[in-house]
Amino acid sequence: MRPIFSIMIVLAGVSGVLALTETLHAGGDPERIDFYMALSKADPADRFGALASYLERYPDAGRSDQVRAHLLALGVSGEGEGASIQRSKNARQAISREGQKFVHGDPADSERLLLTSEAYSRFGVLGEAALEQAKTGLASMELMSRPSGISLSEWPDYRAQRIARAQYVLALAEHHAGNLPAADEAYLKAAEQLADDSRFRKDFGELLSATGKSGLPPIDPERAERAAYLEVLSAETTVDRIKAAENYVQKFPDGSSLLSVQFRLVKAYLENSTTAPEGTRLAATIARDQSDQPEVLSGLAFTLAEADAAPKDAVAYGRSAAAILSDRVRDPATPASDLPRLHTQLLLVKDALGWAQYRAGSHDDALTTLRDAVDSGYPGVKYHYGLALASVGRAYDAVSSLVAAITGGVPEARPALDRLIRDNPSIKPHAEEQLKKADRNLEREERLLERNWEAPDFTLVSLAGDEVSLSSLEGEVVVLDFWASWCGPCKKEMPEIQKLVEEYAGRDVRFLGVNADRDPWLVRPFLETYGLDLEVLFLGTEGETWETLQSSYKISSIPSLFVIDRAGRVRYQEEGFDGNGYAFGKRMRLRLDKLLGES
DSSP: OOOHHHHHHHHHTOOHHHHHHHHHTSTTOHHHHHHHHHHTOOSHHHHHHHHHHHHHHOTTSTTHHHHHHHHHHHHHOOSTTGGGSOOOHHHHHHHHHHHHHHHHHOTTOHHHHHHHHHHHHHHTOOHHHHHHHHHHHHHHHHHOOOOTTOOTTTHHHHHHHHHHHHHHHHHHHHHHTTOHHHHHHHHHHHHHHHTTOHHHHHHHHHHHHHHTOOOOOOOOHHHHHHHHHHHHHHOOSHHHHHHHHHHHHHHOTTOTTHHHHHHHHHHHHHTSTTTHHHHHHHHHHHHHHTTTOHHHHHHHHHHHHHTTOOHHHHHHHHHHHHHHHHHHHHOTTSOGGGHHHHHHHHHHHHHHHHHHHHHTTOHHHHHHHHHHHGGGOOHHHHHHHHHHHHHTTOHHHHHHHHHHHHHTTOTTHHHHHHHHHHHOGGGHHHHHHHHHHHHHHHHHHHHHTOOOEEOOOOEEEETTSOEEESGGGTTSEEEEEEEOTTOHHHHHHHHHHHHHHHHTTTSSEEEEEEEOOSSGGGHHHHHHHHTOOOEEEEOOSTTOOHHHHHHHTTOOSSSEEEEEOTTSEEEEEEESOOSOHHHHHHHHHHHHHHHHHOO
16 A cells, blocks of 8 residues: 555645746646645645645545545644644535545555544544544554564554554544543543643543543653653754753753753853853852762863853863872772773863863963873864864974864864964975875775675655656666664764765766655655755655665665666665764765766
């Protein structure tokens, strides 16, 4: 069965610009023009009405089932989009009419049954059908087998969530049908998984009011804390980070992730001049409470140094951390097996201290401290050491450290080297030679990484709803990247991919991102947030599943990237992303230039 919801929700986010562009290319086809014009409506209520009108005009068009799924999903969304859709007579008629046709399209599909049942209940239509479809959908969910793309470890949680969702829909249908005791029972069964869902609590509260009861199921504290912590992690702006972190600290003063959240709050405070004093005060509080924890103290030193705030405090925290670790290393009671770990930790603490000293203007002290820390080998430490060398007039020596930082993936190191050359023109030949040497090393490594195996064909669905197969791209070099919007390394890799998309525009290179999200409607906002033009493909054709692609391409993690030559053979592949944008970009340019040069 074609997963309609994936395509439907992706299309739900198509902007007016895309819709108008598609309209211009519709070749005068009225149905296609109406389809894209309906999707281009920015206001949810207007879009709902336009989709309903489209379905009245084209009840049996090839895209009609897709539009019905979008119409129903738009109708049941509780906040934002769905909140503005009035439950008018015309809207209820549209839900009743199109819901029946949607279920008829595949009466065995539990997702269709549950979606239409919820729409019927929320719009107050077809009570008996809503109840029957909810019961059938729940029974199907309880018997479902593990879907492809869901690991065995994820399966219990995934199954419990899906069944709870089906119980929720059943509760709405029982309430709609007037069976209040049965609705109460269904809500209670769903509550274990959904008790901290605000919409669930609102709906359950309405039932309790109707039955004269009081008291919603208590929110599971552990789940509520986890949800609050995830809000902190997912916040995109400084304001949102401060708001989410303050909320967590207030609600969970003894939470398991409190220290992590406090560090994020310090950093967020320091990013804004008006809240910076709050950041230094919170840092002082953490330092007082964690005065015997060197990793915490050095973390504070580094955070303050990065923000160029409270330099004296930063140096003091770094000195305390280094003193504690030095004592542990020298302590005869310390097990010999712990010494390698403690030595490494001490080097990183010295990096934080040296960086704080540099920011405080104590350049000689910084150079002495960072000279020890650079033995850790970390590119970031080499960047700090290079700056320290330059600050005491040793520009020639600074070049090697800054070049090592550049090739190690520290983005700030390149402008630092450029400034150093501008202020000291005589070192330019030395810097150029060091960079060429680093590039030659990359080229030698690249030759050892070349592969040569036939790329398995596939047919997937694009963001615009069109089918794209690998075999149709023969004659082009293809960069195939498997990714997801929730994947941290993918988020770091994407800007580097975007640079390549822009650099190789107009040449025979096709960049395709195969998305692994379970909720593809998240993709367009993700692309807009990060300013990406990557062509995205989704699982959307008969027989093509994440499991089959994972197996055929031997994918063990994401991101996984494959560079395919004009003849359809995989020549290079990478798993994961280590954050080194410099090396990644250099490798990719070497690969693409090589394959474009082949006949």
